[in-house]
Amino acid sequence: MSALPEMMTAVVCHAPNDYRLEQRPRPVAGPGELVIKIEACGICGSDCKASSGADMFWCGDNPWLKAPVIPGHEFYGRVAEMGPGAAERFNVKLGEKVIAEQIVPCERCRFCRSGKYWMCEVHNIFGFQKDVAEGGMAQYMRVPANAVVHRIPESVSLEDAALIEPMACAIHTVNRADIQLDDVVVLAGAGPLGLCMIQVARLKTPKKLVVIDMVDERLELAKDFGADVVLNPARDDIDAAIKGMTDGYGCDVYIEATGAPAAVTQGLRIIRKLGRFVEFSVFGAETTTDWSVIGDRKELDIRGAHLGPYTYPVAIDLFERGLVTSRGIVTHQRKLDDWENAFKLASTADSIKVLLVP
CATH class of the missing domain: 3.90.180.10 (Medium-chain alcohol dehydrogenases, catalytic domain)
Structure with a gap:
């Protein structure tokens, strides 16, 4: 050299x-x-x-x-x-x-x-x-x-x-969601991290994977990566759509990957009782919500996700095998x-x- x-x-x-x-x-x-x-x-x-x-x-x-x-x-x-x-x-x-x-x-x-x-x-x-x-x-x-x-x-x-770094973070986030085969999973945000999470969540084979974003081009890519349903809040009634596909209960898992405060309160509305809410984003501003939804009304499992611990080898392997891209x-x-x-x-x-x- x-x-x-x-x-x-x-x-x-x-x-x-x-x-x-x-x-x-x-x-x-x-x-x-x-x-x-x-x-x-x-x-x-x-x-x-x-x-x-x-x-x-x-x-x-x-x-x-x-x-x-x-x-x-x-x-x-x-x-x-x-x-x-x-x-x-x-x-x-x-x-x-x-x-x-x-x-x-x-x-x-x-x-x-x-x-x-x-x-x-x-x-x-x-x-x-x-x-x-x-x-x-x-x-x-x-x-x-x-x-x-x-x-x-x-x-x-x-x-x-x-x-690899974003994909490792995505793998950790999806692992924190503990996705089961019969889960309806909603992922808010189809930015770089969200698009990585979609690919990983698809590998968990949930019952239904729903992706929410404001940019239609990103929603098209989300469908290519395996999203079953894509929704745009600019024209779709998110609450009604999620309730409609879950017999009125709400989604089992909600992953927040937008960094927008409105996505947090949206998730608390559409998640079912005893659901799993995974927060990943870095926020530029504080968000507020009615915390009684988390405890008294729904008894939610709120989980954070930070960085990509122990998931870099997994990300590298998935890329090498062509399972993510x-x-x-x-x-x-x-x-x-x-x-x-x-x-x-x-x-x-x-x-x-x-x-x-x-």
């Missing part, structure tokens, strides 16, 4: 609405660490919300997002440099295609020590904490020794490999120097998933 450059190009987040393309020193692999050459990095909805200044990233005197930082947690690349001990720790070789899970576990807190590493109390996520966990919107990226790394088969395409989800690819237009595109309904390809 040829000598690595001393400098690299990277997108750098300095503050809300202040992202810049910069030249930075290429990271160097320390003991147990890797440096990977990025092949693609997706722009996530959370990246767009961080860019626009959502409170969950920037509020308070000690915001969770620590700038200046290179964003990007939906990345993959090839091993370009290995520090002492890294080959043994990660079981990888130079040039191999790899992905690191989005969280860098501290390995010391009660959650990490009990195997619940995705809920790490420190909670360093690639692309949000400067120095500790710089992200993949760059030509090169450092992978710390405490990261969780997986190899990707060469047969997995660029587009599929770039979608990025086809139709990855709609655009842009170079790093076109990052500004890429972010704008990712924030509109004209795209589904936008990749930055160095």
